[in-house]
Amino acid sequence: MIGVIGGMGPLATADFLHKVIAATPAEDDEQHVPLLISNDPRIPRRPAAILQGGESPLPRLLEIRDRLIQAGATALVMPCNTAHHWHSDLQRGCTVPFPSLIDIACDAAAARTTESACIGLVATRATLAAGLFDAALAARGRRVLRPTDATLDTAMLPAIAHVKAGRLAQAGPLMAQAVQGLLDHGADLVVLACTEAPIALAAVPGDLQGQCVDSTLALAEATVRLWQQSAAGSALRGA
């Protein structure tokens, strides 16, 4: 059973669940990936912790991690990019596999581009300030294009806030504008490095999604593989 540290935000967790289900080759209930999902949003705000020295979410995230493992999770995933600032802290002492969403999204971006391609980022200011994607993309030989402060303030962050409040119709056009801005400034591909971003983009017509890596979808596909591998491993051990 895969444990999901979710609730950051709840709609992103629901979107992740949908994408895991859609990515699973299943004819009936039993063939789906068993998940134990903590959709508990009572986690200190990640942006405030990173940008303003606010209360750290780490103790709460550790508590949720351990609760999921104790309840039977044999691997963990966390569908929130910003929270990956604490991923190495969460991996330390973790008794089950816990792959990084950042690595998975960057692998997906690398697979779709060539050496030295320019990767645009749709992310929270906190994810950008923490530099979560810079080293990971550099390690894969890719250049990073960050949004301007103006794009962040007038399009990207308002779109994310609209999703968190369930206002998808308002979120969509702002997110589309943010993605288009990155493409206009030379991005060969855009990573939707915030799990609210694909929800916003899905709310507007057009084909911008085709020029993006959806980090939620990449994590969902990796989750299905993780389960298939562990199920195959169990079958082998049982044989």
Added chain:
Amino acid sequence: MIGVIGGMGPLATADFLHKVIAATPAEDDEQHVPLLISNDPRIPRRPAAILQGGESPLPRLLEIRDRLIQAGATALVMPCNTAHHWHSDLQRGCTVPFPSLIDIACDAAAARTTESACIGLVATRATLAAGLFDAALAARGRRVLRPTDATLDTAMLPAIAHVKAGRLAQAGPLMAQAVQGLLDHGADLVVLACTEAPIALAAVPGDLQGQCVDSTLALAEATVRLWQQSAAGSALRGA
């Protein structure tokens, strides 16, 4: 934190999560209902247990119930109508509130109709055979209209199976036909008493949903109220 005994099927659990989020008045993550969701579909098939004396899902459901309570659930809900055949067994010895989806859906149907109104049922053959809705609707002074065997075999059950396999485009028209059939045969209102049914119906245009009680939505709204009451209770106890 509300525990969710889900995975029957996974898409119905995702739909339930969406409906809880949409029913919550929230501006930001922290205001959402904390949920711990078992989306573990490894549960013996409910229809086979009821109709053919197959393996009972009860031991597995009890295990999931206790796992959720041990992990901190302060109340439980189960977004699957057929599994409510075992609801009283699950309530026995349960240390936290565990309202019945059947009662909640029948309350919603009663609130929208007058005495002796005729309520059509969209349900699995197992839910119908177990008579889950008959006594509950009779207790509310409502008459029950069951689907014919032909409707079950050619429209309702294939639509449910299509949803479980993710084929919503095929599920939609069949479910619409099943609902329309109940209305044509005199139903004043139709209860979508299978959590796959509203997913199918949402996949077709038209206003049939307006003539239905969505049991998933009714449970989602009850879940938000359950959380608000328990949160208010906690605040009072803390005062």
